[in-house]
Amino acid sequence: MSGLITRRGLLTGISALGVGAALTACGAKTGGDTSKAAGAQADTSGDTVKVGLLNSLSGTMAISEVTVHNALLLAVKEINAAGGVLGKKLRPVSQDGASDWPTFAEKAQALITDSKVVATFGCWTSASRKAVKPVFERNKSLLFYPVQYEGLEQSPYIFYSGATTNQQIVPALDYLKKQGLTRLYLVGSDYVFPRTANRIIKTYAKANGMEVLGEDYAPLGSTEFATIVNKVKGAGADAVFNTLNGDSNVAFFKEYKSAGLTAKKLPVLSVSIAEEEVKSIGTQYLEGQLTAWNYYQTTPGAANEKFVAAYRAAYGKDKPTSDPMEAAYISVHLWKAMVEKAGSFDVEKVKAASDGIEFDAPEGKVTVDGATQHVHKTARIGRITASGLIEEVWNSGGPIKPDPYLKGYDWAADL
Amino acid sequence: MTVILNQSFTGVSIGAVLLLIALGLTLTFGQMGVINMAHGEFIMAGAYTTYVLQKPIGDAGLSLLVALPTAFLVAGAMGALLEWLLIRRLYTRPLDTLLVTWGVSLMLQQLARDVFGAPNVQTTAPDLLTGSVTVAGVNLANSRLFILGFALLCVCGLAMVLRATPLGRRIRAVVQNRDLAEVSGIATGRVDRTTFFIGSGLAGMAGVALTLIGPIGPTTGTNYIVDAFLVVVVGGIGRLRGAVITAFVLGLLQSVLEYSTTVSVAKVVVLVGIVAFLQWRPQGLYTVRTRSLV
Numbered sequence: 001m002s003g004l005i006t007r008r009g010l011l012t013g014i015s016a017l018g019v020g021a022a023l024t025a026c027g028a029k030t031g032g033d034t035s036k037a038a039g040a041q042a043d044t045s046g047d048t049v050k051v052g053l054l055n056s057l058s059g060t061m062a063i064s065e066v067t068v069h070n071a072l073l074l075a076v077k078e079i080n081a082a083g084g085v086l087g088k089k090l091r092p093v094s095q096d097g098a099s100d101w102p103t104f105a106e107k108a109q110a111l112i113t114d115s116k117v118v119a120t121f122g123c124w125t126s127a128s129r130k131a132v133k134p135v136f137e138r139n140k141s142l143l144f145y146p147v148q149y150e151g152l153e154q155s156p157y158i159f160y161s162g163a164t165t166n167q168q169i170v171p172a173l174d175y176l177k178k179q180g181l182t183r184l185y186l187v188g189s190d191y192v193f194p195r196t197a198n199r200i201i202k203t204y205a206k207a208n209g210m211e212v213l214g215e216d217y218a219p220l221g222s223t224e225f226a227t228i229v230n231k232v233k234g235a236g237a238d239a240v241f242n243t244l245n246g247d248s249n250v251a252f253f254k255e256y257k258s259a260g261l262t263a264k265k266l267p268v269l270s271v272s273i274a275e276e277e278v279k280s281i282g283t284q285y286l287e288g289q290l291t292a293w294n295y296y297q298t299t300p301g302a303a304n305e306k307f308v309a310a311y312r313a314a315y316g317k318d319k320p321t322s323d324p325m326e327a328a329y330i331s332v333h334l335w336k337a338m339v340e341k342a343g344s345f346d347v348e349k350v351k352a353a354s355d356g357i358e359f360d361a362p363e364g365k366v367t368v369d370g371a372t373q374h375v376h377k378t379a380r381i382g383r384i385t386a387s388g389l390i391e392e393v394w395n396s397g398g399p400i401k402p403d404p405y406l407k408g409y410d411w412a413a414d415l
Numbered sequence: 416m417t418v419i420l421n422q423s424f425t426g427v428s429i430g431a432v433l434l435l436i437a438l439g440l441t442l443t444f445g446q447m448g449v450i451n452m453a454h455g456e457f458i459m460a461g462a463y464t465t466y467v468l469q470k471p472i473g474d475a476g477l478s479l480l481v482a483l484p485t486a487f488l489v490a491g492a493m494g495a496l497l498e499w500l501l502i503r504r505l506y507t508r509p510l511d512t513l514l515v516t517w518g519v520s521l522m523l524q525q526l527a528r529d530v531f532g533a534p535n536v537q538t539t540a541p542d543l544l545t546g547s548v549t550v551a552g553v554n555l556a557n558s559r560l561f562i563l564g565f566a567l568l569c570v571c572g573l574a575m576v577l578r579a580t581p582l583g584r585r586i587r588a589v590v591q592n593r594d595l596a597e598v599s600g601i602a603t604g605r606v607d608r609t610t611f612f613i614g615s616g617l618a619g620m621a622g623v624a625l626t627l628i629g630p631i632g633p634t635t636g637t638n639y640i641v642d643a644f645l646v647v648v649v650g651g652i653g654r655l656r657g658a659v660i661t662a663f664v665l666g667l668l669q670s671v672l673e674y675s676t677t678v679s680v681a682k683v684v685v686l687v688g689i690v691a692f693l694q695w696r697p698q699g700l701y702t703v704r705t706r707s708l709v
Contacts, residue, residue: 058533059634066534190679218678221638223629226425226559227673233554234418247535251629254540258547258556280537280630284545 041139043116044345048084048091051076051332052111052120054132054143059099060221060246064324065124067276068146069094070315071325072121075332078310085336086345093117099221099246101131108132112139118345119144119335121328125220125245126150126193133158142347144335146328148271148293150196151404152415157347159354160374161331161366162324163294165200166403171379172241172269172292173204175394181238181267186215187228187252188243197243197271200406200415207411213237218244223251229259232266242270249273253285263288269381274322275390283388293323294377295363296390304362320389321362330361334368334375367399374402417552422670428559430666431566435624436639437646437658438569439617443494444644445653446590447610449502450513454643455636456523457615460493461486461622462631463531465538476541479623486619494615495608503607520636527633535632544627558627565624569617574655576613586610590653649689651699661700665689 043050053072055065076090084090093115095107104123111117112135119142123129126149136143136157143155148163176184186201188194198215205212213235216228229252232240244252249270256268269290275297278286297308297320307329311321334357339345342353355370367376376399382390406412436458443451465482472478497519505512544558577583588596589606597603618636625635646665650657665685672681693699 058528060535060632062534063630216677219682222678223625223638224429224678226428226556227422227670228678230418230421230425230554231674234421247630247632250535250537254545254558254628255556257545258558259554260547260549282537282539 041112041116041141042118042345042347044088044118046088048089049345050091050093050115050117052108052115052117052122053092053094054097054104054107054111054120054122055094056099056124056128057094057096060248061099061124061128063247063280064245064272064274064277065097065099065122067319067322067325068122068124068328070319071311071321071329072146072332074311074314075329077314079332079336085339086343097123097128099125101125101127104128105131105135108135108143109139112136112141117141119350121146121331121335123147124324125191126196127191127220129158130192140347142335142350144328144331146331147324148327150193150200151406152196154372154404156351156373158373159331159334159368160372160402160404161334162327163377163379164374164402164404165197166406166409167294167377167379167400168271168292169197169200170204170406170409171396171400172271172381173201173208173210175292175381176239176241176269177208177210182210183236183238184210184212185232185235185237185240186212186243187232187240188215188217189220189222189245189248190217191220191245193245194243198241200412201241203415204411218248218252220246220248222248225252225255228252229255229261232256233259233261237266240266240268242268243272244270245272247280249277250281253281257285263290273384274324275320275388276322276325278384278388278390279320283384283386286384287386289384290393291382291384291390293380293382293390295323295326295361296380296382296392297321298382298389298391299363299380301362301364303360303364307362323363326362330359330363330366330375333359333361334366338368365399369402372402372404374404376401418674420551420553422674423667424553424555424559426667426670427663428556428563428666429669430663431559431563432621432625432628432639433642433646433666434659434662435562435566435569435621436618437643437650437662438566438573439614439621440643440647441650441653441655441658442573442614442617443611445647445658446586447607447614448506448509449611450509450516451497451502451614452513452517452640453497453520453523454516454615454618455638455640456520456527457490457494457618457636458622458625458639459523459527459631459633459636460490461619462626462635463527463622464489464619465623465626466531466536466631469538474541475539476543479541479544482623483620486623487616488619490619490622491612491616494618495612497615498608498611502611503604506607524633524637531633533633535630535635537630538626540627562624562627565620569620570655570659573613573617577655582606582609645689649692649699651701654699654701657699657701 055069056062076092080089097104121144124147143158146161148168151165186198337357338350338354342349354368357368379396381394382392464486468482469478547556585606589603646661650661
């Protein structure tokens with residue numbers, strides 16, 4: 001009897017799977033057909049145009065990406081209040097990438113083909129960006145990517161408004177070298193950004209008289225750091241270079257403190273911990289540790305005061321602003337300026353108009369480099385204070401020209 | 416030498432976490448034969464209990480102490496409810512319990528997402544547990560010592576209940592021979608529910624302990640459920656002693672491999688080792704040979 005039921009259940013299951021597969025195949029096919037003309041999917045016929053927001057609203061990356069999503073919504077709201085773009089109001093369409101790279105690719109396709117967005121803003125991890133890159137290229141649709149990353153990439157359909165390595169990691173290494181902290185230990189999450197960043201760090205170290213004593217990777221979302229911290233402690237390093245992403249940082253710094261390590265004894269320089277993460281990891285674990293970014297909530301200037309005030313008004317007095325949020329916020333404004341210069345939403349025309357576009361950003365003036373589709377940005381090193389904010393201890397004095405392939409650096413020749 | 420001792424302590428502390436999360440499962444999966452995929456969500460429920468209690472109580476130490484029994488009751492009640500609603504109808508079909516409880520686990524994760532929000536949250540550890548003590552050059556993190564002590568306390572408690580109390584005798588009787596237990600006047604249904612209550616409650620307390628290590632999220636339990644099943648299966652299903660030994664051996668193995676290779680390689684090697692071990696001893700480390708169960 002039970003055998004019969006199982007068999008019947010199995011048959012139902014198999015036929016359901018078959019139908020599902022057939023439907024998926026149809027979907028894929030339609031997607032392919034509509035992607036022939038440049039930006040053909042974008043619907044600009046009405047009074048409003050849709051813009052896609054693609055962030056992890058759940059999962060291990062949500063701790064960081066929800067804030068980026070908020071900043072994107074704030075920029076959209078500001079632009080709408082000022083009359084929209086080319087006389088059309090923006091309608092944000094949010095999709096949840098759920099910290100899962102295949103989901104990101106699926107949702108990107110859905111934004112382009114189903115929602116017919118004119119441009120998409122979002123992604124955080126390089127893994128998610130790599131997953132959606134072919135989708136945007138195939139459909140000739142634009143993605144604005146707002147987070148610092150490992151460089152060595154240039155897609156004709158992606159604009160990068162966060163830092164590339166020569167605007168964050170290289171200045172951070174220069175800073176450590178100047179402080180005499182030359183023996184490094186590398187800790188990172190096990191995926192593309194930390195591995196590539198560490199490859200660059202090791203090449204830099206070799207050419208600049210620094211030493212890398214060890215490198216360790218933990219799976220994204222991992223919470224077990226006892227061994228890694230033991231290794232770090234025993235290595236005799238001067239500083240730790242931390243490329244952990246998401247809330248693994250919580251477990252790492254808890255363990256770090258339990259092991260009796262402090263910012264004084266063995267400083268950690270992090271490139272993925274900003275004000276929002278500091279708040280949720282807990283200042284007691286982070287006070288005195290270093291970060292490298294292009295923007296801090298404490299960055300002086302009228303544009304930043306306005307940005308911080310607007311963000312607080314929208315999301316609450318106790319909500320901090322951070323570098324990726326700022327890069328997301330400016331990406332929408334930069335896109336608006338490009339569209340207005342081009343006089344059209346057409347992707348190719350927007351790209352052609354991008355070079356030299358300027359915006360008075362909270363981090364200071366930023367300029368789009370049309371050749372690389374990156375942005376000129378000022379590098380800043382900061383120290384985490386007891387209040388949970390980050391105070392700047394060094395900056396590059398002015399915007400640095402983006403160099404994603406590190407062509408301007410002799411030591412990076414064989415990367 | 417210090418390195419070896421340090422790593423041994425790390426291994427023992429990983430083992431303690433494994434033991435805590437597998438303990439409840441030894442009871443529900445091992446003794447009752449229910450493949451409870453929602454076990455991880457009971458762990459999550461315990462972790463969120465700590466989070467919820469911390470706000471009104473304020474003091475981190477006190478809230479941890481209050482959270483332990485509360486999490487036991489909360490997760491235990493969820494387990495008893497699950498048993499009463501669904502599992503008691505499926506005792507003759509163990510594979511179906513896998514599907515049903517997996518469905519429940521997905522629903523509970525979504526519920527957590529709706530109630531607490533999708534981003535993970537953190538609790539504050541009491542000051543006493545954030546530091547560490549150094550013994551003979553070995554750095555012992557207080558939070559790890561606490562988890563180790565607590566895991567051992569739970570094992571002893573569970574062993575006592577099973578060996579020395581009337582409830583323990585009834586549980587063992589039902590597991591050995593349900594029909595005979597029934598005609599001897601034991602209310603087997605009630606015993607089942609109590610067993611499930613205790614097993615799930617232990618998961619809840621494990622969740623409280625996990626808040627000392629990392630962040631809490633809707634998928635907190637999922638991260639640990641595979642490890643928990645491994646411990647129970649390798650230990651020999653239903654054997655408390657097997658689970659204890661397995662948990663510590665796996666913890667030590669993991670920490671030694673992590674130190675000499677990388678985290679990912681260590682995970683792979685441990686899994687391959689387990690597969691090889693189960694080829695050699697499919698019944699696990701310990702098996703039920705006599706009529707006594709514990």
